[in-house]
Amino acid sequence: MSGEQKREHYHKIRMERKKAQIDAAIARADSEKGLLLVITGNGKGKSTSAFGMVGRALGHGMKVGVCQFIKSRTDTGEEAFFGAYDNCDWHVLGDGFTWDTQDRSGDIATSERGWEVASQMLSDPSYDLVVLDELTYLLSYDYLDKDLVLNTLSEKPEMQHVVVTGRNAISELKDLADTVSEVQDVKHAYKSGIKAQKGIDY
Amino acid sequence: MSGEQKREHYHKIRMERKKAQIDAAIARADSEKGLLLVITGNGKGKSTSAFGMVGRALGHGMKVGVCQFIKSRTDTGEEAFFGAYDNCDWHVLGDGFTWDTQDRSGDIATSERGWEVASQMLSDPSYDLVVLDELTYLLSYDYLDKDLVLNTLSEKPEMQHVVVTGRNAISELKDLADTVSEVQDVKHAYKSGIKAQKGIDY
Numbered sequence: 566m567s568g569e570q571k572r573e574h575y576h577k578i579r580m581e582r583k584k585a586q587i588d589a590a591i592a593r594a595d596s597e598k599g600l601l602l603v604i605t606g607n608g609k610g611k612s613t614s615a616f617g618m619v620g621r622a623l624g625h626g627m628k629v630g631v632c633q634f635i636k637s638r639t640d641t642g643e644e645a646f647f648g649a650y651d652n653c654d655w656h657v658l659g660d661g662f663t664w665d666t667q668d669r670s671g672d673i674a675t676s677e678r679g680w681e682v683a684s685q686m687l688s689d690p691s692y693d694l695v696v697l698d699e700l701t702y703l704l705s706y707d708y709l710d711k712d713l714v715l716n717t718l719s720e721k722p723e724m725q726h727v728v729v730t731g732r733n734a735i736s737e738l739k740d741l742a743d744t745v746s747e748v749q750d751v752k753h754a755y756k757s758g759i760k761a762q763k764g765i766d767y
Numbered sequence: 768m769s770g771e772q773k774r775e776h777y778h779k780i781r782m783e784r785k786k787a788q789i790d791a792a793i794a795r796a797d798s799e800k801g802l803l804l805v806i807t808g809n810g811k812g813k814s815t816s817a818f819g820m821v822g823r824a825l826g827h828g829m830k831v832g833v834c835q836f837i838k839s840r841t842d843t844g845e846e847a848f849f850g851a852y853d854n855c856d857w858h859v860l861g862d863g864f865t866w867d868t869q870d871r872s873g874d875i876a877t878s879e880r881g882w883e884v885a886s887q888m889l890s891d892p893s894y895d896l897v898v899l900d901e902l903t904y905l906l907s908y909d910y911l912d913k914d915l916v917l918n919t920l921s922e923k924p925e926m927q928h929v930v931v932t933g934r935n936a937i938s939e940l941k942d943l944a945d946t947v948s949e950v951q952d953v954k955h956a957y958k959s960g961i962k963a964q965k966g967i968d969y
């Protein structure tokens with residue numbers, strides 16, 4: 566065999582072996598259920614990833630609810646785009662970040678009002694996907710009762726998917742989750758003086 | 768002051784300080800340009816995050832191009848949803864993963880045909896956002912000429928945003944990027960026997 570033929574030959578053997586392993590893993594993974602996903606870490610792409618799932622779910626004709634707990638701006642591309650769908654209920658429930666409001670008891674009241682909206686969705690099986698965007702902060706800052714939130718999440722409808730985003734997810738939330746991803750910042754344009762960009766950051 | 772008043776008081780002081788720091792950082796970040804973003808790592812949420820940006824961009828009336836280099840399935844929620852938009856050109860350009868095809872020279876030919884489509888978009892400033900989904904594999908497997916790809920990316924239209932996703936991004940690509948995020952798997956439902964879920968995974 567020539568060098569290139571050899572390369573092709575061994576490539577095929579390795580890939581056959583890999584396919585057998587992957588097929589076996591797929592065969593083992595045969596159950597379906599509503600998932601609790603937590604997307605945390607300090608990197609860019611947590612909320613964005615949740616919004617990608619909103620697009621996927623709407624593409625399959627599923628019903629989606631979105632609660633944005635911190636954000637107060639309503640000029641985002643995501644809301645303009647997804648919020649326009651009948652199948653998608655979009656709620657902007659925040660007053661901005663804690664360093665914008667500088668008002669702890671006000672933040673707590675806002676959080677509790679927001680949680681009312683979320684709780685409704687989390688007890689309504691007609692929602693196939695519920696996104697709780699930036700909920701993690703309300704737990705790490707003790708703005709919401711941890712047990713209340715964790716209990717509500719653990720009692721959600723069986724086939725409902727829930728995605729929670731935000732930095733510093735508390736360990737009890739990660740323990741409860743089926744899938745946890747951490748997004749790490751390796752490099753960020755913002756740090757080189759480039760401002761938040763339309764279509765990319767909002 | 769009571770304990771609670773004290774807590775409120777110091778919260779306000781800390782948040783004032785934090786706001787001053789953040790405002791200064793925002794003031795420093797004042798330039799605009801088309802970004803090259805790389806979303807890599809072994810966790811769930813890389814392509815999903817890119818699709819979230821597609822939603823954002825479409826929400827702002829921007830024009831979007833998507834090239835999916837590996838995927839061959841055309842029943843995904845993302846394509847059904849975003850691909851239906853006039854403003855969004857969606858191309859499924861793959862034959863499946865290397866372990867599905869088991870054919871190195873076939874994979875190279877497929878990759879080169881896909882790159883033709885991507886190159887067109889990367890030289891056309893009417894595209895505000897171009898997503899090169901799973902391009903990283905074509906570089907790490909040497910299916911495309913590295914210099915050709917890196918040169919094309921470095922010569923893209925100035926205001927065009929490009930998002931590259933996939934595991935194992937090569938270091939030259941990360942060096943060229945403005946923003947690099949790594950998504951790490953902390954926990955994955957799939958590993959506990961739950962299969963890929965509609966709306967979440969595809």
